[in-house]
Amino acid sequence: MEILSLLGSGFLVALSPLNITLLLTGCFVGTLVGALPGLGPVNGVAVLIPLTFAFGLDPTSSLILLSAVYFGTMYGGRISSILLNIPGDEPALMTTLDGYPMAVQGRAADALAISGVASFVGATLAVIGLSLFAPLLARAAIHFGPADYFALYILAFATIGGIAGVDPRKTLLSAALGLMLATVGIDPISGVPRYTFENYHLFDGIEPIVALVGLFAISEILMLLEKEAKDRTKAIHVKSWLPQWGAIWKTRWAMLRGSGVGFVAGVLPGAGASLGSFMAYVVEKQTSNKKNTFGKGDPRGVAAPEAGNNAASGGALIPMLSLGVPGSGTTAVLLAMLISLNVQPGPLLFERQPDLVWGLVASLYMANVALLILNLPMIGLFTKLMVTPTWALMPIVAAVTFVGVYGLSNSVFDLELMIGFGVLGYLLRKLDVSLVPLVLGLLLGGDMERNLRRAMSISGGDWGILIASPISIVLYILTAGFLGLSVWLAIRDNRQDKNAHLADE
Amino acid sequence: MSIRIFGVVIFVIATLYTWNAGSYAITFGDVLGPTVFPVIVGIPMMILSASLVVFPSGQVDWPAPQRMWRQAAALAVLIGYTIVLRPLGFPLATFALIALLGIILGGAAWKAVLLGAIMAPALWALFDQVLGLPLDFLGSLFG
Numbered sequence: 247m248e249i250l251s252l253l254g255s256g257f258l259v260a261l262s263p264l265n266i267t268l269l270l271t272g273c274f275v276g277t278l279v280g281a282l283p284g285l286g287p288v289n290g291v292a293v294l295i296p297l298t299f300a301f302g303l304d305p306t307s308s309l310i311l312l313s314a315v316y317f318g319t320m321y322g323g324r325i326s327s328i329l330l331n332i333p334g335d336e337p338a339l340m341t342t343l344d345g346y347p348m349a350v351q352g353r354a355a356d357a358l359a360i361s362g363v364a365s366f367v368g369a370t371l372a373v374i375g376l377s378l379f380a381p382l383l384a385r386a387a388i389h390f391g392p393a394d395y396f397a398l399y400i401l402a403f404a405t406i407g408g409i410a411g412v413d414p415r416k417t418l419l420s421a422a423l424g425l426m427l428a429t430v431g432i433d434p435i436s437g438v439p440r441y442t443f444e445n446y447h448l449f450d451g452i453e454p455i456v457a458l459v460g461l462f463a464i465s466e467i468l469m470l471l472e473k474e475a476k477d478r479t480k481a482i483h484v485k486s487w488l489p490q491w492g493a494i495w496k497t498r499w500a501m502l503r504g505s506g507v508g509f510v511a512g513v514l515p516g517a518g519a520s521l522g523s524f525m526a527y528v529v530e531k532q533t534s535n536k537k538n539t540f541g542k543g544d545p546r547g548v549a550a551p552e553a554g555n556n557a558a559s560g561g562a563l564i565p566m567l568s569l570g571v572p573g574s575g576t577t578a579v580l581l582a583m584l585i586s587l588n589v590q591p592g593p594l595l596f597e598r599q600p601d602l603v604w605g606l607v608a609s610l611y612m613a614n615v616a617l618l619i620l621n622l623p624m625i626g627l628f629t630k631l632m633v634t635p636t637w638a639l640m641p642i643v644a645a646v647t648f649v650g651v652y653g654l655s656n657s658v659f660d661l662e663l664m665i666g667f668g669v670l671g672y673l674l675r676k677l678d679v680s681l682v683p684l685v686l687g688l689l690l691g692g693d694m695e696r697n698l699r700r701a702m703s704i705s706g707g708d709w710g711i712l713i714a715s716p717i718s719i720v721l722y723i724l725t726a727g728f729l730g731l732s733v734w735l736a737i738r739d740n741r742q743d744k745n746a747h748l749a750d751e
Numbered sequence: 752m753s754i755r756i757f758g759v760v761i762f763v764i765a766t767l768y769t770w771n772a773g774s775y776a777i778t779f780g781d782v783l784g785p786t787v788f789p790v791i792v793g794i795p796m797m798i799l800s801a802s803l804v805v806f807p808s809g810q811v812d813w814p815a816p817q818r819m820w821r822q823a824a825a826l827a828v829l830i831g832y833t834i835v836l837r838p839l840g841f842p843l844a845t846f847a848l849i850a851l852l853g854i855i856l857g858g859a860a861w862k863a864v865l866l867g868a869i870m871a872p873a874l875w876a877l878f879d880q881v882l883g884l885p886l887d888f889l890g891s892l893f894g
Contacts, residue, residue, distance in 0.1 A: 297884075300884045301882060301883070301884065413808040413809065415799050415802060415803060415808075416803075416808075416809075418795070418799055419761060419796060419799050419800060419803070422765075422792055422795060422796040422799070423761075423796075425792045426764075426765075426768055426789070426792055426793070426796070429788065429789050429792070433775070433785040435780060435781055435785070436777055436779070436780040436781070436784060436785050438775050438777060438785045440772075440775055440785055440789070441768070441771065464829070467825060467852075468822050468825065468826075470856065471818060471821045471822045471825055471855065471856065472814035472818045472819075472821075472822065635858065636856060636857075637853050637854075637856035637857050637858030637862075637863065638853060638858060638862075638863075638866055640852065640856055641848065641849040641850075641852035641853045641856070641863075641866070641867070641870075642849065642866075642870055642874075644829070644848065644849075644852055645845050645848055645849055645870070645871075645874055646874070648832065648833075648836075648845075648848070649841075649874065649878055649884070649886065652836070653878075653884045653886075658833050658834075658836070658837065661832075661833040661836075662830070662833055665826065665829050665830060665833070668829075669826070673757075676753075676811055676813070677753060677754060677757050677809070677811055678809045678811070694788075695788040698783065698787075698788060698791075699781050699782070699783045699788070700781075702781070702782045702783050703781045703782050703783075706782065707782040707783075736808075740808070
């Protein structure tokens with residue numbers, strides 16, 4: 247009951263004219279960003295953050311705008327997956343497997359409607375989950391002391407890279423680079439300037455927004471330039487946007503299963519929407535692929551991953567809001583915005599700023615309805631905008647990026663720093679080093695150091711305090727277990743690669 | 752090879768970083784002071800980067816030289832923009848940014864110039880006039 251009344255007051259916040267305008271703008275922009283290949287959710291949100299500052303929006307309104315964009319990208323990504331066979335963003339990759347074949351068979355309208363409804367189901371279930379579980383987690387986290395937070399941050403860095411695929415050493419190095427950058431500037435406790443090279447621009451530290459806009463948006467331009475400029479394949483022509491409603495109803499179980507799997511994947515650290523849609527597709531294929539129809543245009547193969555990625559993106563907000571530890575790239579970017587607005591997410595946020603938390607939750611419910619409307623009847627508009635060529639899109643994105651960062655501080659130094667981070671981001675991406683741990687390190691580094699020093703001050707210099715509470719011990723065991731698992735997987739993959747290589751010769 | 756070089760670079764940076772941390776030692780304030788945290792970050796970094804030098808993982812495909820020139824040109828345009836933004840003012844500088852980047856990204860020259868000519872004033876009008884973010888119409892060169 248308490249949640250309902252909090253949610254009610256949240257709706258009062260979300261229903262203000264400004265917030266509704268921002269919500270609808272965010273939904274539209276987000277769907278467009280998602281639908282445009284080459285502009286993913288992280289980039290889209292990162293580019294918009296400086297603008298929200300420049301316009302002087304308060305934290306609640308900024309968060310509503312950017313979360314609407316975030317949810318919108320998850321809806322929009324599927325449009326180009328289905329019509330172009332190019333995922334609009336990374337999480338929509340799985341939707342190409344069955345979505346494009348459906349479109350080729352002339353069932354594009356069905357595929358779009360099914361994936362739209364699946365997005366709605368996944369995202370709405372995730373927001374319900376968010377309303378129920380985030381306050382519970384926040385209530386548990388209120389017992390965390392400084393040493394426990396230190397342990398939690400270590401767990402976050404160890405897990406953010408995910409389990410499979412990348413070399414765990416690279417993930418940890420990326421996080422350490424971020425922590426290193428976080429120590430630049432005047433130490434807030436002693437007042438000593440560290441690693442500033444006598445440059446007064448660096449005394450305030452590195453503004454995370456400048457760093458992450460460079461890391462994501464500028465590096466994306468450099469990535470695009472190394473690929474051959476291809477003519478985009480023409481979108482499949484759709485005669486009627488009207489779907490068969492019965493086809494949607496048939497996929498209801500796939501949607502529910504996909505939502506459940508995606509939600510869990512989203513809440514867990516280091517996963518995010520891409521893993522959510524992947525897991526949802528795999529699980530659905532295992533349960534439903536009786537007649538071997540998956541990959542050839544099975545509607546359930548569209549419903550499950552779309553429900554999965556939307557549920558995961560909602561689920562990923564839970565650790566970000568209640569622990570202050572984001573589980574994915576895009577939520578890390580949202581965290582950067584909140585920290586820059588002097589809002590520290592974490593358990594206290596639910597007590598001190600219920601308006602922000604519940605205003606956000608309420609606006610997410612509304613965003614889902616708005617997105618369903620945008621994505622079913624108005625789908626034709628997005629398919630027209632979607633074929634904007636890269637040479638026209640990216641220069642405009644670059645210009646908006648510069649406006650945003652310049653508007654933040656009116657400092658040319660920040661623009662140059664941003665370009666520098668763009669080059670760094672490009673090099674790291676080429677070397678297969680994920681950028682998300684770096685951003686997380688830069689964001690959480692200051693707080694991590696503060697908690698460590700606070701804990702040590704409490705104990706009077708005894709390092710034993712770090713493992714004095716059961717909470718921190720459990721967190722360290724989880725960290726060790728996770729790192730052990732990913733090292734083992736990396737070694738195993740390495741061996742398999744070598745064996746495959748030997749077999750080739 | 753690239754991974755090994757990356758490991759060496761990070762190792763050198765981490766070593767300098769850890770070494771420098773010692774110079775921040777102070778005798779007042781909290782127990783740890785500003786020195787210990789950078790050391791806690793720096794030492795694992797040295798170990799991890801050294802291990803990448805000894806056991807590198809993954810391969811890197813660098814773009815062909817011709818593509819690298821395009822990337823260098825794009826970077827030059829971006830840096831040039833930060834230099835001319837104040838002297839030229841927002842619309843002119845942005846026109847050049849959009850037109851040049853459009854050409855570098857493979858658009859037809861006249862289309863890219865046209866796009867810049869339309870978008871630069873449009874962006875200025877949107878941000879400065881509609882959304883109230885002050886941007887210079889004419890730069891310091893024009894007084």
